Amino acid sequence: MADNNKSSILAGYKVVDCTIAMAGPFATQRLGDLGADVIKVEPIAGEWQRHLPAGGAKGNRINVSFLSLNRNKRSLSVDLKSDDGRAVLMDLVKSADVFVQNYRPGVAKRLGVDYETLSAINPSLVYVSLSGYGEDGPYVNRPGQDLLLQAMSGAMLSSGRAGEPPAPAGQYLVDAVAASTAFEAVLAALLHRERTGEGQLVQVNMLDAITTLQMQELSVYTVADVPQTRSAEPHAHVYIRAPYGAFATRDGYIVLAFPSLKALGEAIDEPRLAGLNDDDDAWSQRDRIFALTRARLATQTSAHWLQLFDEVGIWAGPVYSYADLLDDPQIRHNGTFVEYEHHTEGRIKVPGFPYKFSKTPAAITQGAPLVGQHTRDVLREIGYPDEQIERLLASRVLNETLE
Secondary structure (H helix, E strand, O other), X not given: OOOOOOOOOOOOOEEEEEOOOOHHHHHHXXXXXXXXXXXXXXXXXXXXXXXXXXXXEOOXXXXXXXXXXXXXXXXXXXXXXXXXXXXXXXXXXXXXXXXXXXXXOOHHHHHOOOHHHHHHHOOOXXXXXXXXXXXXXXXXXXXXXHHHHHHHOOHHHHOOOOOOOOOOOOOOHHHHXXXXXXXXHHHHHHHHHHHHOOOEEXXXXXXXXXXXXXXXXXXXXXXXXXXXXXXXXXXXXXXXXXXXXXXXXXXXXXXXXXXXXXXXXXXXXXXXXXXXXXXXXXXXXXXXXXXXXXXXXXXXXXXXXXXXXXXXXXXXXXXXXXXXXXXXXXXXXXXXXXXXXXXXXEEEEEEOOOOOOOOOOOOOOOOOOOOOOOHHHXXXXXXXXXXXXXXXXXXXXXXXXXX
């Protein structure tokens, strides 16, 4: 049986996860963290991301990228291009609560696992389709890749220097935002189903997810007709007054967030700032303000400035490396990172859960599975006799990897 956390908020819900890459697996992992029985349906050879090292990091039998996105799941390895494989999936869907896929538009229909087909089998099914640009339209066949969507969304032109290349995020930002959007959409659809008994189709696309994330910035443009205007200095946001960004100190970097120019000028002993106006000059003289601030901050250490700014009420903070982050006292206090033993990868330390529930806590009940590790268990649970499972394994419709 599923080894999910029986005290968690989604215990008892079954999720069929036909997703790959990051956005889909990250969304379904969060469902698993909250106790859902997430069954990751993989091809015979396993999801391709199992075999792609992240940042050059490799694991023992599971690479780091796959490991980070697929905890609290069981793996069923099945050939969905075969009639017998599709029949296995149909039988699994009969008792499922949620089905999630991020196939390229049209693939689900060709495989016979589209919403119309599966909802006919299980009318209460919450069916989630996650795509790059939408299910149809002029960009339906474009690759839904994170950097391409960051660029298209306009987000990259909200920071950085005028005349220099746009500044992309240092994370897979669009994938993460789309994953969170899909996660919350599943919860909302399940709530609707609890009230009415009916399932439904839920469509999430990465372009809309990253666009709506910029609610404030885009409203400044669409409502007030203020264009994105980058400055010559590396100001961190086109719609926030100066100084706003990262500054080098004598031994590192800190960030400043729109302090009073009078207070800042007095704190760093720069009278040319103290005489400027926050409402007008902080916009019209962004480059000058940035340059004056930069020159003064370079003369002292990060610790010096952070202590001083804290004393006078100026918003400032350190620029951390990952090593610094792990050692931060608030991070340790929050229990932001969790550790667990993985049966092939050893001791694992990873970011934990972005939510806390007083009565139904999230938990890690198992790490990312080997490909097909739970094939037998999953099929036994939906009534397949052992002899049928053996036949499907022998014909390579199914696959399993033993621990």
